[in-house]
Amino acid sequence: xxxxxxxxxxxxxxxxxxxxxxxxxxxxxxxxxxxxxxxxxxxxxxxxxxxxxxxxxxxxxxxxxxxxxxxxxxxxxxxxxxxxxxxxxxxxxxxxxxxxxxxxxxxxxxxxxxxxxxxxxxxxxxxxxxxxxxxxxxxxxxxxxxxxxxxxxxxxxxxxxxxxxxxxxxxxxxxxxxxxxxxxxxxxxxxxxxxxxxxxxxxxxxxxxxxxxxxxxxxxxxxxxxxxxxxxxxxxxxxxxxxxxxxxxxxxxxxxxxxxxxxxxxxxxxxxxxxxxxxxxxxxxxxxxxxxxxxxxxxxxxxxxxxxxxxxxxxxxxxxxxxxxxxxxxxxxxxxxxxxxxxxxxxxxxxxxxxxxxxxxxxxxxxxxxxxxxxxxxxxxxxxxxxxxxxxxxxxxxxxxxxxxxxxxxxxxxxxxxxxxxxxxxxxxxxxxxxxxxxxxxxxxxxxxxxxxxxxx
Amino acid sequence: xxxxxxxxxxxxxxxxxxxxxxxxxxxxxxxxxxxxxxxxxxxxxxxxxxxxxxxxxxxxxxxxxxxxxxxxxxxxxxxxxxxxxxxxxxxxxxxxxxxxxxxxxxxxxxxxxxxxxxxxxxxxxxxxxxxxxxxxxxxxxxxxxxxxxxxxxxxxxxxxxxxxxxxxxxxxxxxxxxxxxxxxxxxxxxxxxxxxxxxxxxxxxxxxxxxxxxxxxxxxx
Numbered sequence: 001x002x003x004x005x006x007x008x009x010x011x012x013x014x015x016x017x018x019x020x021x022x023x024x025x026x027x028x029x030x031x032x033x034x035x036x037x038x039x040x041x042x043x044x045x046x047x048x049x050x051x052x053x054x055x056x057x058x059x060x061x062x063x064x065x066x067x068x069x070x071x072x073x074x075x076x077x078x079x080x081x082x083x084x085x086x087x088x089x090x091x092x093x094x095x096x097x098x099x100x101x102x103x104x105x106x107x108x109x110x111x112x113x114x115x116x117x118x119x120x121x122x123x124x125x126x127x128x129x130x131x132x133x134x135x136x137x138x139x140x141x142x143x144x145x146x147x148x149x150x151x152x153x154x155x156x157x158x159x160x161x162x163x164x165x166x167x168x169x170x171x172x173x174x175x176x177x178x179x180x181x182x183x184x185x186x187x188x189x190x191x192x193x194x195x196x197x198x199x200x201x202x203x204x205x206x207x208x209x210x211x212x213x214x215x216x217x218x219x220x221x222x223x224x225x226x227x228x229x230x231x232x233x234x235x236x237x238x239x240x241x242x243x244x245x246x247x248x249x250x251x252x253x254x255x256x257x258x259x260x261x262x263x264x265x266x267x268x269x270x271x272x273x274x275x276x277x278x279x280x281x282x283x284x285x286x287x288x289x290x291x292x293x294x295x296x297x298x299x300x301x302x303x304x305x306x307x308x309x310x311x312x313x314x315x316x317x318x319x320x321x322x323x324x325x326x327x328x329x330x331x332x333x334x335x336x337x338x339x340x341x342x343x344x345x346x347x348x349x350x351x352x353x354x355x356x357x358x359x360x361x362x363x364x365x366x367x368x369x370x371x372x373x374x375x376x377x378x379x380x381x382x383x384x385x386x387x388x389x390x391x392x393x394x395x396x397x398x399x400x401x402x403x404x405x406x407x408x409x410x411x412x413x414x415x416x417x418x419x420x421x422x423x424x425x426x427x428x429x430x431x432x433x434x435x436x437x438x439x440x441x442x443x444x445x446x447x448x449x450x451x452x453x454x455x456x457x
Numbered sequence: 458x459x460x461x462x463x464x465x466x467x468x469x470x471x472x473x474x475x476x477x478x479x480x481x482x483x484x485x486x487x488x489x490x491x492x493x494x495x496x497x498x499x500x501x502x503x504x505x506x507x508x509x510x511x512x513x514x515x516x517x518x519x520x521x522x523x524x525x526x527x528x529x530x531x532x533x534x535x536x537x538x539x540x541x542x543x544x545x546x547x548x549x550x551x552x553x554x555x556x557x558x559x560x561x562x563x564x565x566x567x568x569x570x571x572x573x574x575x576x577x578x579x580x581x582x583x584x585x586x587x588x589x590x591x592x593x594x595x596x597x598x599x600x601x602x603x604x605x606x607x608x609x610x611x612x613x614x615x616x617x618x619x620x621x622x623x624x625x626x627x628x629x630x631x632x633x634x635x636x637x638x639x640x641x642x643x644x645x646x647x648x649x650x651x652x653x654x655x656x657x658x659x660x661x662x663x664x665x666x667x668x669x670x671x672x673x674x675x676x677x678x
Binding site: 242243246247249250251252253254255256257258259260261262264265268270273276277280281283284287291294323325326327329330331332351354370371 | 633
C-alpha cells in the first residue's frame, strides 16, 4: 500500500475495507443479539410452561398426583409447528410424559430452572427443567418437571434474522462504499483543481500558483512556487546572457560587414573584390546559422508545452510575406499572395508558426532565381494547407524525408549559404501542432512546393 | 533623406554613417538615448535607425516614448537578437520594421523604402533629369503624365544614374550596386538590366548611352 499508484484508489480501497469490517461486525452483532433474544423467549415460555406444570403438582396420601394443565402445553404449541415433549419424574419414576426424555443428571436448584440443548429423537431440542418439592415437611418429595421443544421455529426465526441482518449489512456496505468513492473524490478535488490550473498554463507562464489550497497542500504549492521562481530567474539569466552575447558578437560583426562593403566599393581589382565577397559570405553564414540555431532552440522549448492561442493563419501568412517582401524585392522576386480574404481560425502558438513560415519563405527566396515568382497560398479542404511554391532549383535528387533532419541540406545547394535547420524548424512546428511538413516538386514547372498541413479545428 | 542613427558602438556607427552618406543621405548620429531625445526635439528626420542596447537605457523605452508623444517618424530597429519571439514585441511597441545585425545595406535600403512607402511617401525623395522624375520611395518613373512602376533592381540602377547624370559608371560599379555581396553576378546581367531600363525610358527625355570600353551613362535625348 506504500508504493506509488493512485491515491484515490488507495483511499477508496481503505475506506471500503473499513466499511466491510464494520458491516460484518454489524451483521454479527445484530444476528447475535436477535438470536439470543429469540432463544430467551423460547426459554421463558418453556420455563413458564414447566412452572405451570410444577404448580399443578399435588401431594395426596404421600403420592404425587398431577392434573396436567392444558394451558401449560398450549402456550408452547402456539409458537410454531414445533413438537413439544415433557416428562415429570418423581423419585426416579416417570409420572407422566415421555419416559426417554433425558433429564439433567443433577436436578436443578430450587427456583432456578436448568436449561439445556440436547438431541432427542433425531431433533435438536431445548429443554427446561424445574425442581419442585411436593408435600410438606419431611414427606416432601422432589419432583423434576422437564418441558422441551424442538428448535425449528427458532431456526426459522434465526434464518429470517440472518437474512435481514445480511440485507442491512450489505446495504450499509454498499452505501458506505459509495460514500467512500465520493469522499475519495472530494478529498482529492483540490489536487485535481491545482493540477488543472498548472497544466493549462502556456510555456512561458511562470507566475506563482494562486490556488485556494487546503492546508495539507500548502507546502506542496509553496515548493512548486519556489521552484517556478528559481526556474524563472534561471530562464531570465539565460535570456540576459543570450542577449548580451548576441549583442557583443553581432555588433562587431556588423561593423566588419559594413566596413567590408565600403571597402568593396572602393577596391578595383577583381581578386580583391572576390576576397571581400568571401568574407561577407562567411559573416552572413555564421549570422544565419546562429539565428536558426536560436530559432530551433526556441521551437524545442515552446513545443514541449504548446501555447493554445486563438490565431488567424491567414494574418500570420500575410505578416510573413510583409516581413520578407523587401528581401525578395532585392532579387526582383515577386511574392504572389493567394491567401484569400477570410480569417482562418486556428489554435496554437503564433510565434512558432511565424518562425516556421519565415524559415520556409526565407529558404524559397534564397534558392529562387532572380526575376521569379513565389506563390504564397492558403488552401482549406479537409485540412489547412499553407504553402510556398517557388521556381527555384527544387531539391534535385535529395531524399525529401532527409531534408527535415537537422543540418541536412539538399544535394544541389551548390554554394548558397545555409545551415540546414530551416526545414527542421518548420517540420517540428508542424508536428507540435498535429500537422506535417510536405515537400513536393512544383506541379507547374521547375521549383518546389513546401507546405505546412494542419488538421482543421 | 535625413536619418537619425542611434547606436552606441562608435565603430559601427562610423561605418553606417559613412555608408549611408555614400548613397547621398544626411545622417545624424546619437550615441545615447538622451542625445537622441535632444536631436529629435530640434530636427525632423525621415527615419530613425534605433539600436536596442544603449548605455543609458533600452531603445524600446525610447520607441515607446516616441509613440506616446504621437511622433510618427518611422523607426527601424537594429537588433542583435534574431529569434522570432524577440522581434514580435518590437513591432507591438510601434517599430515599423527591424533588421538583424550584421545586415546588408541593400536590405536596409529596401526596408527603408518599404517603410516609407507604407507611410504614404511623406518624405520627398525624388530626382529629376530632363523632364523625367524618379520617385525612389514609390518606385516610380514619371514623365509626360505617364507613371511607370519599376522593379527593385531597375529602381536601384536608375538611382545611380539619376544621382549623377552624364557620369560614366563602369559595369563593375553597377554590379556592386545591383547585387547583394553574397550573390554571384556576371557582367552580362548588367547588360540585361540596362536593356530593360532603356525600354522603361522610351519616350522620356533621358536615355542611357553605352560608352565603349568604359561603361554607361545617362544623357538627355
